[in-house]
Amino acid sequence: MNEILNILDKEKNSxxxxxxxxxxxxxxxxxxxSLERLERENVIVGYKTIINWDKTDKDVVTALIxxxxxxxxxxxxxxxxxxIYKYPQVxxxxxMSGAYDLAVTIxxxxxxxxxxxxxxxxxPMDSIIxxxxxxxxxxxxxxxxxxxxxxxxxxQVITL
Amino acid sequence: MIDYEKIVSPVVSALPxxxxxxxxxxxxxxxxxxxxxxxxxDFTTPWTIREAGIxxxxxxxxxxxxxxxxxELREAICEYNERKFGVTYxxxxxxxxxxxxxxxxxxxxxxxxxxxxxxxxxxxxFVCYKPLTIMAGGVPVPIxxxxxxxxxxxxxxxxxxxxxxxxxxxxxxxxxxxGGVMSKADMEAIADMLRGTDITVLSDEIYGELxxxxxxxxxxxxxDGMRERTxxxxxxxxxxAMTGWRLGYALGPSEIISLMRKxxxxxxxxxxxxxxxxxxxxxxxxxxxxxxxxxxxxxRRRYIVDGFRAMxxxxxxxxxxxxxxxxxxxxxxxxxxxxERLLEEEHVAVVPGNxxxxxxxxFIRCSYAYSIENIQEALKRIERFVQRHRxx
Numbered sequence: 397m398n399e400i401l402n403i404l405d406k407e408k409n410s411x412x413x414x415x416x417x418x419x420x421x422x423x424x425x426x427x428x429x430s431l432e433r434l435e436r437e438n439v440i441v442g443y444k445t446i447i448n449w450d451k452t453d454k455d456v457v458t459a460l461i462x463x464x465x466x467x468x469x470x471x472x473x474x475x476x477x478x479x480i481y482k483y484p485q486v487x488x489x490x491x492m493s494g495a496y497d498l499a500v501t502i503x504x505x506x507x508x509x510x511x512x513x514x515x516x517x518x519x520p521m522d523s524i525i526x527x528x529x530x531x532x533x534x535x536x537x538x539x540x541x542x543x544x545x546x547x548x549x550x551x552q553v554i555t556l
Numbered sequence: 557m558i559d560y561e562k563i564v565s566p567v568v569s570a571l572p573x574x575x576x577x578x579x580x581x582x583x584x585x586x587x588x589x590x591x592x593x594x595x596x597x598d599f600t601t602p603w604t605i606r607e608a609g610i611x612x613x614x615x616x617x618x619x620x621x622x623x624x625x626x627x628e629l630r631e632a633i634c635e636y637n638e639r640k641f642g643v644t645y646x647x648x649x650x651x652x653x654x655x656x657x658x659x660x661x662x663x664x665x666x667x668x669x670x671x672x673x674x675x676x677x678x679x680x681x682f683v684c685y686k687p688l689t690i691m692a693g694g695v696p697v698p699i700x701x702x703x704x705x706x707x708x709x710x711x712x713x714x715x716x717x718x719x720x721x722x723x724x725x726x727x728x729x730x731x732x733x734x735g736g737v738m739s740k741a742d743m744e745a746i747a748d749m750l751r752g753t754d755i756t757v758l759s760d761e762i763y764g765e766l767x768x769x770x771x772x773x774x775x776x777x778x779x780d781g782m783r784e785r786t787x788x789x790x791x792x793x794x795x796x797a798m799t800g801w802r803l804g805y806a807l808g809p810s811e812i813i814s815l816m817r818k819x820x821x822x823x824x825x826x827x828x829x830x831x832x833x834x835x836x837x838x839x840x841x842x843x844x845x846x847x848x849x850x851x852x853x854x855x856r857r858r859y860i861v862d863g864f865r866a867m868x869x870x871x872x873x874x875x876x877x878x879x880x881x882x883x884x885x886x887x888x889x890x891x892x893x894x895x896e897r898l899l900e901e902e903h904v905a906v907v908p909g910n911x912x913x914x915x916x917x918x919f920i921r922c923s924y925a926y927s928i929e930n931i932q933e934a935l936k937r938i939e940r941f942v943q944r945h946r947x948x
Binding site for chain 1: 851928
């Protein structure tokens with residue numbers, strides 16, 4: 397099962413069950429069942445396409461926002477986190493150790509849109525003590541995939 | 557005007573050229589050609605190793621090293637071999653760092669072989685043993701290993717070829733081109749034939765890290781009584797994807813290593829310094845990188861073996877290196893013919909088995925040091941080709 401996850405984690409392209417089965421020397425039916433179980437148990441939470449928006453005509457602005465929070469009695473950070481991640485603009489949300497508590501990734505059409513979201517939605521929340529917004533200027537690598545990767549085979553002919 | 561044919565060494569001039577290049581030269585001309593031909597990792601050297609090389613340059617470590625190699629590297633080599641394989645060598649006297657495993661092979665043969673003495677070479681095998689033996693004045697004696705024996709060297713085959721002129725046995729396992737391996741038990745049986753003789757062994761274990769299946773790699777020198785007669789050749793090219801750094805090493809009795817060093821110091825001086833610093837990082841901090849690459853090769857290995865079997869070619873399951881060696885006799889073509897026509901008709905470059913010795917006739921070598929996508933496309937084309945010609 398871990399081997400299946402390992403293959404999926406590395407594979408950049410979509411990959412068929414039959415191919416996974418061949419790579420593992422396993423039965424296709426077994427692989428299908430394992431995958432269904434992994435999906436049911438939410439070990440595999442989704443399959444997502446990585447897009448380099450800079451190459452399209454759609455404007456996408458990404459920002460990383462550091463939030464400092466007052467945890468609530470009995471609920472810790474989870475309740476605040478939930479209020480934040482329900483916004484569709486929020487692409488990722490992590491609880492952090494260190495100088496701040498939550499790291500939020502926001503995507504919007506423009507810097508203004510993102511800034512307004514922070515000012516109007518995040519900053520006013522009761523338990524939020526402070527926000528710090530950092531805009532992303534260029535993405536080099538995401539989810540282990542380098543955006544401008546030149547993967548040409550440069551191996552030359554040699555006597556074996 | 558000089559007639560060069562008259563002045564050059566007849567021994568060198570009679571050496572056969574490697575018959576492989578022409579396929580790749582043709583393939584290079586074709587736009588959509590794909591290859592399963594290359595015998596080197598497709599992975600780039602792990603970044604931490606490259607970074608260590610760069611750092612050594614920044615620090616200005618640009619001088620020769622000791623002839624035997626940096627002592628830090630030799631110590632790291634010994635620690636690594638003890639940790640991974642349980643063999644112990646003295647970094648001061650029993651290790652020589654060379655320019656690739658190939659140099660170590662050359663040195664070992666030149667150190668041991670006197671003119672007229674015989675060198676036993678199990679075939680199919682890597683192409684260098686035979687010419688290097690000839691250049692040392694020795695006589696190469698091929699031993700044909702067979703698919704039905706999983707391309708292992710059997711003790712009775714060895715016994716048959718031993719004469720009073722036998723000086724050296726080459727043990728090229730895990731094997732290029734077949735992917736065959738020798739288990740510990742197989743090696744014990746070979747050792748039984750050698751005990752009590754003066755026959756020495758060159759164990760080329762450059763693919764030792766690339767073993768699949770339950771049994772790990774055992775250096776031949778670990779077999780009882782073999783250490784005193786064995787030089788183990790290993791290196792960084794395959795395990796750490798460091799082919800271009802040109803770095804290998806030999807482990808063996810100090811009496812042999814010191815003579816190999818003598819040739820090395822006159823011909824080479826010392827192996828590249830940058831590569832040596834990088835190699836220390838490889839040995840100390842890259843177990844995970846090696847394991848990840850091995851795992852990836854293993855996925856591809858299963859995938860490609862399955863693919864050849866699915867198209868009806870018999871394909872022995874290789875347990876080492878990164879090659880498969882499917883049998884193409886069912887197409888009634890020779891290996892050369894198969895490879896030429898496959899390249900012409902489907903634009904796929906593979907290597908004819910007979911390039912690795914006569915016993916490789918009827919087989920082709922396919923490397924799986926390629927991405928799964930590349931392998932998938934190549935298999936699709938080969939299948940089309942085989943279907944079309946099987947009836948002929």
